[in-house]
Amino acid sequence: MCADRPKRRRAGGRAGHARPTGAIQQMPWRLPVNHDKPTEPLSEEGVLAIHDGAMRILEEIGIEFLNPEALAILKDAGCIIDGDNVRMGRDWVMEMVAKAPSQFDITPRNPERKITIGGGHILFGNVSSPPNYWDLELGSKVPGTREQCANLLKLSQYFNCIHFVGGYPVEPVDIHASVRHLDVLFDKLTLTDKVAHAYSLGRERVEDVMEMVRIAGGHSHAEFDASPKMYTNINSTSPLKHDFPMMDGWLRLARRGQALVVTPFTLAGAMAPVTMAGAVAQSLAEGLCAIALAQYVNPGVPCAIGTFTSNVDMKTGAPAFGTPEYMRATQMTGQMARFYDLPLRSSGVCAANVPDGQAMWETSNSLWAAVQSGTNMVYHAAGWLEGGLIASPEKFIMDCEVIQQIQRYLEPVTWATSPDDIALEAIRDVGNDGHFFGIQHTQDRYTTAFYQPFLSDWTNYEGWEANGSVWTPERAHQKFKAILEEFEAPPMDPAIREELAAFVAKRKEEGGAPTDF
Numbered sequence: 001m002c003a004d005r006p007k008r009r010r011a012g013g014r015a016g017h018a019r020p021t022g023a024i025q026q027m028p029w030r031l032p033v034n035h036d037k038p039t040e041p042l043s044e045e046g047v048l049a050i051h052d053g054a055m056r057i058l059e060e061i062g063i064e065f066l067n068p069e070a071l072a073i074l075k076d077a078g079c080i081i082d083g084d085n086v087r088m089g090r091d092w093v094m095e096m097v098a099k100a101p102s103q104f105d106i107t108p109r110n111p112e113r114k115i116t117i118g119g120g121h122i123l124f125g126n127v128s129s130p131p132n133y134w135d136l137e138l139g140s141k142v143p144g145t146r147e148q149c150a151n152l153l154k155l156s157q158y159f160n161c162i163h164f165v166g167g168y169p170v171e172p173v174d175i176h177a178s179v180r181h182l183d184v185l186f187d188k189l190t191l192t193d194k195v196a197h198a199y200s201l202g203r204e205r206v207e208d209v210m211e212m213v214r215i216a217g218g219h220s221h222a223e224f225d226a227s228p229k230m231y232t233n234i235n236s237t238s239p240l241k242h243d244f245p246m247m248d249g250w251l252r253l254a255r256r257g258q259a260l261v262v263t264p265f266t267l268a269g270a271m272a273p274v275t276m277a278g279a280v281a282q283s284l285a286e287g288l289c290a291i292a293l294a295q296y297v298n299p300g301v302p303c304a305i306g307t308f309t310s311n312v313d314m315k316t317g318a319p320a321f322g323t324p325e326y327m328r329a330t331q332m333t334g335q336m337a338r339f340y341d342l343p344l345r346s347s348g349v350c351a352a353n354v355p356d357g358q359a360m361w362e363t364s365n366s367l368w369a370a371v372q373s374g375t376n377m378v379y380h381a382a383g384w385l386e387g388g389l390i391a392s393p394e395k396f397i398m399d400c401e402v403i404q405q406i407q408r409y410l411e412p413v414t415w416a417t418s419p420d421d422i423a424l425e426a427i428r429d430v431g432n433d434g435h436f437f438g439i440q441h442t443q444d445r446y447t448t449a450f451y452q453p454f455l456s457d458w459t460n461y462e463g464w465e466a467n468g469s470v471w472t473p474e475r476a477h478q479k480f481k482a483i484l485e486e487f488e489a490p491p492m493d494p495a496i497r498e499e500l501a502a503f504v505a506k507r508k509e510e511g512g513a514p515t516d517f
Contacts, residue, residue, distance in 0.1 A: 023485075023486060024158075024159075024454045024482075024483065025452065025454055026160055026161070026400075026454060027160055027161060027404050027407060028160055029112075029113075029160040030160070031116055031121055031123060031163065032122050032407045033119075033120040033121055033410065034120050034371060034374065034410055035120065035410065035412055036371065036410070038331070038334055038335070038372060038373060038374040039331045039334075039373065040334075041331050041335070042336075046277075047335060047336065047339055049277070050277055050280055050281045051336070051339060053278070053281035053285075054282075054284040054285040055090035055285075057240070057281065057285035058090065058285050058289055059087055059089060059090060060087070061087075061240065062082070062085040062086055062087040063086055063236075063242065063285065063286065064084045064086070064240060064241040064242070065084060066084055066243050066247070067243070067244045067251075069247075069248070070242070070247045073296065074293060074296075077092065077296050078092065079092070086289070088289060088292065092292070093288055093289065093292045096291070096293075096295040096296055097292055097295065097340055097342070098341070099295040099299045099300055100291055100295055100300070100301070100341075100342060101302055102118050102119070102342065102343065103116060103117065103121075103343065104117055104228060104302035104343075105117070105228065106164075106228040106229065106230065106231060106259050106302075107195075107228070107229055108193060108194055108195045108213075108217070108230075109216045109217040109218070110193035110194075110490065113163075113193055113194050115164060117259065117376050118304075118343040118376050119376075120374075121376055122374075122375055122378065123163040123376065124161055124348070124378045124381035124403050125162065125163065125164045125165065125377065125378065125379050125380070125381055126152065126156040126162055126165055126381070126382055126383060126396070127169050127170075127380050127382060127384045127388075127391045127396065128168065128169060128379065129167045129168060129388065130144065130169075130170050130385075130388055130389055130391040131143060131144060131170075131171045132144060132386075132390045132391070133145070133148045133170045133392070134354065134391075134392045135392060135394060136473055136474065136477040141353075141386075141390055143171075143174075144168075144170035144171045144172050144173055144174075145172055145173070145174045146172040146175055146187070148170050148172070148391075149168055149169055149170050149171075149172045149187065150187050151393065151484060152383060152393060153165065153169060153188055153191045153192055154483065154487045155382075155383075155393060155396050155480070156169060156192055156194065157191055157192040157193070157487075158487060159382070159400045162194070162382060162400070163194065163195070164194055164196075164231075164377070165192050165194045165195065165196055165197065166197045166233070166380075167197055167199065167233075169383060169391055177513075178511060178512035178513055178514070179512035181199065181201075181208060181209060181512075181513065182507055182508060182512060183504070185209055185212050185213075186500055186501065189213070189216040189492075189500060190497060190500070191490075192490065193490040193492075195230065196213055196230050197233065198210065198213075198231075198232045198249065199232070200232045200234050200245060200246045200247075200249020200250055200252075201245045201249065201513075202245045202249070202513055203248060203249075203252070204512065204513035204514065205513045206232070206248070207252065208503075208513070210224070210230070210252075210258070211503065212500060212503060213229050214229070215500050216492070217229055218493065218496055224256070225256050225257050226257070227257065228259040228302055230259070231253075231258060231259035231260065232253050232258070232259075233262070233263055233306065233345070234246040234247070234249065234260075234261070234290065235262075235263055235265045236262070236264040236265070236286035236287070238264055238265055238266050238267075238271035238282070238283075239266075239272060239282060239286075240282070240286060242289075247290075250262075250290060250293075251293075251294075254294040254297045254301050255298055257298065257302075259302040259303075259304070260291075260294055260304070261305075262290040262291060262303070262304075262305060263287070263307065263308050263345055264282070264283040264286040264287055264306070264307075264308065264309075265308045266282055266283040266309045267279075267310055267312050267319055268309065268310065268311045268325065268329075269311055269312045270317065270319075276325055276328055276332065279309045279329060280307075280332050283308075284305070284336055288305070288340070291342070304342060304343040304344065304345050304376065304377060305333075305337055305340070305343070305345070306344070306346065306377075307330055307334075307345070307346050307373075308347060309326070309329035309330070310323060310326040311325045311326065318351070318387070319387045320351050321349035321350050321351050321366060322350050322351070322361070322362025322363060322364075322365040322366045323362075323365070324365075326349075326365070326366065326369065327365055327366075327368075327369035327372070330366075330370065330372075330375070331372055331373045333346070333373065334346075334374045335373075338374065343376040344374060344375045344376050345375065345378075345379060346366070346370045346377075346378060346379070347366060347370075347379040347384075348363050348366045348378055348379070348382070348399060349380055349387070349388065350362035350366065350387075351386070352385060352386070353386050353390070354385065354392075354473075355385065355392055355394045355472075355476070359385060359395060360398060360402070363384070363395075367381065367399075367402060367403065367406060368406070371406060371409075371410070381399060381403055382396045382397075382399035382403065383396035383399060384399075393476075394477050397455060397476040397479050397480055398472060398473070398476050401453060401454065401455040405451055405453075408451040423441055426439055429441075454479070455472065455475055455479065456472075457470075457472075
């Protein structure tokens, strides 16, 4: 670890926010709060039954930890170790999980982009990790490149409804895997000023990303460790395993007080029981044991539990997303997250291959399940296609239209019931004959009364035809090009940018990170 250096001015500030531009009239940056009562499919007895199922998995069946350090820690904690298998008592698990905060903040290099995870907040992130890219100009699926990744990062920065920048929005396979994290994190930290993510894929990648986030924020090592500046998300290897590299990164970030999200990838009928209650119980067991480990290592470290429980197509075995079962599993896990007093992560996902009707109804189902479940972090909320194998800028922009409408829906102003809102005098003025278009009550409110879309076309068929018969993905592609043309990166102290570039160059000279795990 390098010696601490003098504190410098942090980059960002008000100038780092997306400018109001001609491409899109978007909603301002805000942290939406979900005031709706969550949908709770489970009875009180159902909650206790699923909890008991998760605890019995941990007590009687156990989880494999393929990481010797994690095994040693869990042995010290009094868990039962048999080779790689770990069994742990429910009292210890619940004692550890209770140490995790129910709400926490993450502060990126621009403090004005600080986000709050937990409570009633519902925050949205970009698509992460697809190996392939599709846009309307290409018209086919291609392996991702650094340029495409950077363009999706620009969308992530541009849209105020995107609150955190997860993973690589598309995997740039034109960069060697040993140094890919260095180039992408440099792009992420210079093209955006929002909360960033580190893949837990080995010591070098995690340590490099933590150091780059520290440099970008102008922090000393002590300042970085004092509160969360970034986060990781790990997936268990379902069924009932945690692998070596992800658990290594989990422990490294836990020790330095950075935010941790664990999301089991439990597909009912494949890597989990075909019954949704069984799949949710297994998912909880896989997630809670990782949170218990983190709390034993660093009590109070911020943790969230994720859900990625869906079903497979029983005809082909392919994952299905945005299904009724996915929605119910998300709602059930939200109910359980509140039982454990943990923040919840879910996703905006679909199985569609192109940005068509199927893509939007499945993603919309996923996003509304996030609202209904009380989700706090919505991963993959914009840009996801083909079950996570494709990232698309058109889909990204179409999704942001939906996300903005959800955020508008959540605004409490729509609940107002003052005399002006009841509008009795306006109704009296119009009476039984006439209309409300021209009266003063309407004139005073018409510019803000309703959500105004940036992508939807509300003209009639003749108007749409006269304007060129442009379908939604085509309009989204036009918006994408306009955003790229006018994009301006958020400000960064030149000395910090230079230090980041020097760190990347140094680590490349050292060989970056190993590619075998």
